[in-house]
Amino acid sequence: MRGFEYVRATDVGSAVALVSGDPGASYLAGGTTQLDLMLKDAVVPQGLLVDIGRLPLRGIATDGDVLRVGALTTMEELAADPVVAERVPFVSEALLAGASTQLRNMATIGGNLLQRTRCRYFRDIAVTDCNKRTPGSGCAAVTGAARMHAILGASAHCIALHASDLCVPLRALDAEVRVEGAAGQRTIAFADLHVMPGERPDVETVLRHGEMISEVLVPLLPAGTRSGYLKVRDRVSYEFALTSAAAALSIEDGVITLARLALGGVGTVPWRATEAERVLVGAPATARTFLAAAEAAIQDPFTVPGTEFKVELAKRTIVRVLRTVSGEQS
Amino acid sequence: MSDALRQTPELVTLTVNGSVHQVQLDSRTTLLDALRDHLELSGTKKGCDQGACGACTVLLDGKRIVSCLVLAAQCEGREVTTVEGVTVDGRPHAVQEAFCRHDALQCGYCTPGQVMSAISLLAEGRAGSDDEIREFMSGNLCRCGAYPNIVAAIREVAGQEATSR
Ligand SMILES: Cc1cc2nc3c(=O)[nH]c(=O)nc-3n(C[C@H](O)[C@H](O)[C@H](O)COP(=O)(O)OP(=O)(O)OC[C@H]3O[C@@H](n4cnc5c(N)ncnc54)[C@H](O)[C@@H]3O)c2cc1C
Numbered sequence: 001m002r003g004f005e006y007v008r009a010t011d012v013g014s015a016v017a018l019v020s021g022d023p024g025a026s027y028l029a030g031g032t033t034q035l036d037l038m039l040k041d042a043v044v045p046q047g048l049l050v051d052i053g054r055l056p057l058r059g060i061a062t063d064g065d066v067l068r069v070g071a072l073t074t075m076e077e078l079a080a081d082p083v084v085a086e087r088v089p090f091v092s093e094a095l096l097a098g099a100s101t102q103l104r105n106m107a108t109i110g111g112n113l114l115q116r117t118r119c120r121y122f123r124d125i126a127v128t129d130c131n132k133r134t135p136g137s138g139c140a141a142v143t144g145a146a147r148m149h150a151i152l153g154a155s156a157h158c159i160a161l162h163a164s165d166l167c168v169p170l171r172a173l174d175a176e177v178r179v180e181g182a183a184g185q186r187t188i189a190f191a192d193l194h195v196m197p198g199e200r201p202d203v204e205t206v207l208r209h210g211e212m213i214s215e216v217l218v219p220l221l222p223a224g225t226r227s228g229y230l231k232v233r234d235r236v237s238y239e240f241a242l243t244s245a246a247a248a249l250s251i252e253d254g255v256i257t258l259a260r261l262a263l264g265g266v267g268t269v270p271w272r273a274t275e276a277e278r279v280l281v282g283a284p285a286t287a288r289t290f291l292a293a294a295e296a297a298i299q300d301p302f303t304v305p306g307t308e309f310k311v312e313l314a315k316r317t318i319v320r321v322l323r324t325v326s327g328e329q330s
Numbered sequence: 331m332s333d334a335l336r337q338t339p340e341l342v343t344l345t346v347n348g349s350v351h352q353v354q355l356d357s358r359t360t361l362l363d364a365l366r367d368h369l370e371l372s373g374t375k376k377g378c379d380q381g382a383c384g385a386c387t388v389l390l391d392g393k394r395i396v397s398c399l400v401l402a403a404q405c406e407g408r409e410v411t412t413v414e415g416v417t418v419d420g421r422p423h424a425v426q427e428a429f430c431r432h433d434a435l436q437c438g439y440c441t442p443g444q445v446m447s448a449i450s451l452l453a454e455g456r457a458g459s460d461d462e463i464r465e466f467m468s469g470n471l472c473r474c475g476a477y478p479n480i481v482a483a484i485r486e487v488a489g490q491e492a493t494s495r
Pocket residue numbers: 026027028029030031032033034035036071072097098099100103106107108109110111112113114115116163164165166211212213214238239240241380381382
């Protein structure tokens with residue numbers, strides 16, 4: 001192992017070449033996940049850190065009905081964008097519900113998508129059983145003190161949560177991610193970016209080593225569609241979600257004509273509630289419909305004693321966000 | 331090494347409170363450790379050292395950040411402002427004076443971070459109500475529980491700014 005080394009990238013191509021060519025190398029954007037895991041928790045081995053913080057991948061532009069967000073745009077910058085506030089307000093709500101102002105000034109959009117789980121067993125190298133860190137070693141969380149863990153997409157192999165708030169509305173919107181790699185560019189659908197743990201929880205995304213996210217493409221909602229993000233947590237502010245939901249609805253004459261619903265705090269990956277959307281579209285915007293959607297959203301949960309409460313809490317979170325977004329027309 | 335990339339800096343140039351310093355550093359050194367251990371600016375405090383408590387809050391190019399989760403090397407060429415740099419003509423900053431008046435501290439360990447965060451909060455225009463102050467100060471924890479007085483101090487400064495406008 002080469003040990004810690006820091007370099008500041010001055011252009012995308014050489015940064016990609018450098019990380020692609022060194023299995024121990026990684027990107028440093030805002031650093032709020034990476035420095036924590038590498039220097040403080042020692043979960044990620046020290047290696048070459050390529051600081052991409054000054055690359056010209058920062059800024060927000062509107063391209064028709066798509067918002068193009070540079071990967072190095074900060075969480076605070078995107079939250080304050082006027083187009084976001086007007087056309088996809090739940091993106092701003094989700095961002096401002098996450099972390100603190102200090103962290104949001106540092107953390108980037110690309111880094112947020114790739115943030116690592118907060119599972120305390122994953123983050124504690126004194127714990128030996130962690131399939132995410134050491135494939136085949138087991139999962140201490142399944143028999144341990146679980147609370148901030150996933151119930152959907154989870155199994156006895158791994159219940160680590162994808163804790164991003166931003167990813168929840170982005171999953172609901174079918175965002176896309178532009179990626180630069182040694183072999184060129186590609187575009188990845190948001191639904192495909194994060195990989196379900198299955199038997200290999202160590203594989204978290206479809207990105208190849210060295211691929212860099214350059215841009216996130218966020219489709220804007222049609223005018224008249226309302227959206228909202230609800231985050232339920234153990235304290236009022238500055239805490240990860242127990243459960244959360246991002247919803248967008250269009251309602252015409254009391255009937256739902258468009259529905260987007262995604263969940264946070266419950267999935268091993270950002271979770272789209274496709275079945276619930278099917279229940280919603282074409283149905284009257286009533287409390288009964290919202291309850292039926294909530295039931296449809298949480299199917300086959302994998303719970304452990306510490307996470308059982310999330311099944312009911314997630315359903316209530318869904319009903320609440322749908323009622324709020326529908327303007328209580330029920 | 332491609333010359334499009336800068337090699338690990340051992341000599342880092344930091345601009346802190348308007349003064350330029352050259353420091354010899356291990357490249358793993360955080361801004362927080364550089365300030366406290368190399369520049370003898372110990373006003374910035376280390377609480378959790380993991381981005382969670384806000385004790386280490388400073389301004390980077392005018393925006394509040396936690397200095398424990400950024401490398402000193404990442405801050406080269408950027409303006410760092412610490413609690414030592416907020417006095418006005420040798421007098422404490424209005425936020426500091428309000429903290430004293432409102433007894434907004436007990437042990438004082440979190441206070442430099444609270445003060446830096448509050449100065450930033452006011453500049454962001456997020457001190458419009460007590461709820462807003464609480465929400466946007468939530469990245470600064472206080473083990474002594476001085477929260478009500480911290481909110482009162484910030485509310486007072488926000489009020490003064492509103493009337494002097
Ligand atoms: C105390 C605390 C509280 C938090 N609370 C919340 C919360 O409530 N909600 C929430 O959503 N998040 C929360 N976070 C997580 C935070 O949002 C993430 O740490 C942050 O978004 C990561 O972005 P970054 O730019 O700092 O990434 P970095 O730490 O720089 O990078 C993260 C990972 O992504 C890789 N990477 C970064 N950029 C790119 C790129 N462009 N292309 C390819 N790879 C890249 C890095 O190599 C690394 O593996 C919290 C974090 C902390 C420390």
